Amino acid sequence: MKRYLMTPGPTPVPEDVALYMAKPIVHHRTDEFKKVFDETKQLIKRLFKTENEIVMFASSGTGAMEAAVSNVLNEGEKAISINAGKFGERWGKLIRAFGGVNLELTYEYGDYAKVEDIKALIEKNPDVKAVYIQASETSTGTFHPIDEIGLMLKEKYPEVVFVVDGITAYGAIDVETDKWNIDIGITGSQKALMLPPGLSILSVSEKALKKIEKSNNRFYYFDILGELKAKWGNYTPAVSLVFGLNAAVKKILDEGLENVFKRHKLLAKATREAVKSLGLKLLSRRPADSLTAVYSPEGIDSSEIIKLMKSYGVEISNGQAHLKGKIFRIAHLGYFDKADILMVISVLEIALKKLNANGNFGEGIKRAMEILSE
Amino acid sequence: MKRYLMTPGPTPVPEDVALYMAKPIVHHRTDEFKKVFDETKQLIKRLFKTENEIVMFASSGTGAMEAAVSNVLNEGEKAISINAGKFGERWGKLIRAFGGVNLELTYEYGDYAKVEDIKALIEKNPDVKAVYIQASETSTGTFHPIDEIGLMLKEKYPEVVFVVDGITAYGAIDVETDKWNIDIGITGSQKALMLPPGLSILSVSEKALKKIEKSNNRFYYFDILGELKAKWGNYTPAVSLVFGLNAAVKKILDEGLENVFKRHKLLAKATREAVKSLGLKLLSRRPADSLTAVYSPEGIDSSEIIKLMKSYGVEISNGQAHLKGKIFRIAHLGYFDKADILMVISVLEIALKKLNANGNFGEGIKRAMEILSE
Numbered sequence: 077m078k079r080y081l082m083t084p085g086p087t088p089v090p091e092d093v094a095l096y097m098a099k100p101i102v103h104h105r106t107d108e109f110k111k112v113f114d115e116t117k118q119l120i121k122r123l124f125k126t127e128n129e130i131v132m133f134a135s136s137g138t139g140a141m142e143a144a145v146s147n148v149l150n151e152g153e154k155a156i157s158i159n160a161g162k163f164g165e166r167w168g169k170l171i172r173a174f175g176g177v178n179l180e181l182t183y184e185y186g187d188y189a190k191v192e193d194i195k196a197l198i199e200k201n202p203d204v205k206a207v208y209i210q211a212s213e214t215s216t217g218t219f220h221p222i223d224e225i226g227l228m229l230k231e232k233y234p235e236v237v238f239v240v241d242g243i244t245a246y247g248a249i250d251v252e253t254d255k256w257n258i259d260i261g262i263t264g265s266q267k268a269l270m271l272p273p274g275l276s277i278l279s280v281s282e283k284a285l286k287k288i289e290k291s292n293n294r295f296y297y298f299d300i301l302g303e304l305k306a307k308w309g310n311y312t313p314a315v316s317l318v319f320g321l322n323a324a325v326k327k328i329l330d331e332g333l334e335n336v337f338k339r340h341k342l343l344a345k346a347t348r349e350a351v352k353s354l355g356l357k358l359l360s361r362r363p364a365d366s367l368t369a370v371y372s373p374e375g376i377d378s379s380e381i382i383k384l385m386k387s388y389g390v391e392i393s394n395g396q397a398h399l400k401g402k403i404f405r406i407a408h409l410g411y412f413d414k415a416d417i418l419m420v421i422s423v424l425e426i427a428l429k430k431l432n433a434n435g436n437f438g439e440g441i442k443r444a445m446e447i448l449s450e
Numbered sequence: 451m452k453r454y455l456m457t458p459g460p461t462p463v464p465e466d467v468a469l470y471m472a473k474p475i476v477h478h479r480t481d482e483f484k485k486v487f488d489e490t491k492q493l494i495k496r497l498f499k500t501e502n503e504i505v506m507f508a509s510s511g512t513g514a515m516e517a518a519v520s521n522v523l524n525e526g527e528k529a530i531s532i533n534a535g536k537f538g539e540r541w542g543k544l545i546r547a548f549g550g551v552n553l554e555l556t557y558e559y560g561d562y563a564k565v566e567d568i569k570a571l572i573e574k575n576p577d578v579k580a581v582y583i584q585a586s587e588t589s590t591g592t593f594h595p596i597d598e599i600g601l602m603l604k605e606k607y608p609e610v611v612f613v614v615d616g617i618t619a620y621g622a623i624d625v626e627t628d629k630w631n632i633d634i635g636i637t638g639s640q641k642a643l644m645l646p647p648g649l650s651i652l653s654v655s656e657k658a659l660k661k662i663e664k665s666n667n668r669f670y671y672f673d674i675l676g677e678l679k680a681k682w683g684n685y686t687p688a689v690s691l692v693f694g695l696n697a698a699v700k701k702i703l704d705e706g707l708e709n710v711f712k713r714h715k716l717l718a719k720a721t722r723e724a725v726k727s728l729g730l731k732l733l734s735r736r737p738a739d740s741l742t743a744v745y746s747p748e749g750i751d752s753s754e755i756i757k758l759m760k761s762y763g764v765e766i767s768n769g770q771a772h773l774k775g776k777i778f779r780i781a782h783l784g785y786f787d788k789a790d791i792l793m794v795i796s797v798l799e800i801a802l803k804k805l806n807a808n809g810n811f812g813e814g815i816k817r818a819m820e821i822l823s824e
Binding site: 077080389390411413414425441442445449 | 451452472762786787793796799812815816
């Protein structure tokens, strides 16, 4: 069975990047590695649109999220977390795990954070030290207005550290780290960066570093200052992934950052319009360009759709938590192009037809074709 | 630009086969290689449905075609060649190049060989030594009735050597080598066998071997008897490709030969019906299940369609010789599955639309979706 991976991470690895990663392993305490390591950080800065320091951990994205909590918050310090999905919920868990006071703003899955809510909560709690949010909430395919939130914080509460999990955003959606006042921006290798999992990346501002310097929390492996002091990574870096990251970001910059964002915007639009033409409803009120979450038709378990699509080799994702069985998620971040969207939509249509749930047979793919031929 | 190769050879190489080929090179004069070499020949016999001897050359498919002429025909001996396309024409060139007398049966591109024509020509030329034909003529996407021809020869002219170029047939279409009296069956690595180019394969019957033993023609590298006498290939075999062939044929046999043929039949049907729903005409009067040749709409150069599809990363083929610009060819042999057909048809529709030549926009992909959801 030929397989077509269309899940929101891991995502497909381009053949040239995979080959580059297969090159002989270089020892990590060598000038050869250091050169690539340093260059890769510079490349990441361009991708993140930041002048801030870059730190990489050999870990999944959650490792970087942990570092952004354990290094920043001290015991008893207050932080706001935005919980509008599975990954927002994780911020709260991390804050509590490291002794912080979690002021959680909860939104329905599919809804997005409101800047006024955050502002009001800080007004009531002027001792808030940090705000934790996702750029794109992967469990719902929602893009939070991190630009508005960042600019509000900059104007009203310049001391608050603004932490953005951009794991399904950086490299797919234009996230202007510095312009939007993002103190810590986070991503992982296995999303828009088109790599296997195993590498997490943070950008850290001067302001965040100052806060981190005063940390008295408990951590060892995820040590942001330690990584910055080390010449070439504090512990053994994921050498192959660093090489892969170097190749992948160069590939992105070769295509042109703005072209990459435009491509994601177009693929997202085609996907959204196609499913709407099939009479389906989007979950998100503010959809991200990196993945599309769609309600399963009335009375149909989304697992059935996913299973049928898998019988065509096409792998998409189910909902998480209480949305399991209720929605399905189609990814279009990273190594995806127009032809992939045409494929996934036509296979989706076939799956719906087999479930007697496609009254508009042919309309979804037609709409996608229209948009992608513009 | 993400690329999707849909040309009738080379065809995409499955990831697991590519990885298997990347294993460290084994020296060719070792027991380790001999074991794989011998096993691979046995696997090929199953694929070819033959008990005949198998010979492999480090060459493109044309090398095996040359061997089947130079080793079989002596100077001045008569052979019939079927010319219904670019590859049929090649048989005639080879026969003349090695001093044979070429009795050519020419058919219009798109037409197929008639068993009565061959019978009549041998009746007039009872000293004909061999018949050379394609199973699937790649330039036109036509499948010749090689079963009828083989059985007629067996009954009426059992001394005539029947040579079938099955380069775009073996592994995609059910070719019953022994049952259909095929004395020499030929294929290449880069078609339905899903490998990079560089390896040609022949099956050779007892009868063909007896004729070859009496050869006084000039050849050295393409020496069928020499290869059979050598323990592990007469000259340096294409070691990686032999390993790849072993993995690829196992992959085919794992899927099940009949399932593989059924898959190709289904993909071919969906492709043909889809283009017909767009009002387009097939070139072939007897279409092969390995590729589909389609006339470009009136007044439109097929190069334009191909170029537009390439701007979506999808690579299909133009016509050859006088059909260049008049037709396009979509391959579906080897590592292809339903989702690939959905992709190529929707991209074809977009290309036609951009050329204002798609009055039935959406009908082609809808038809393909219908067939592939059955």
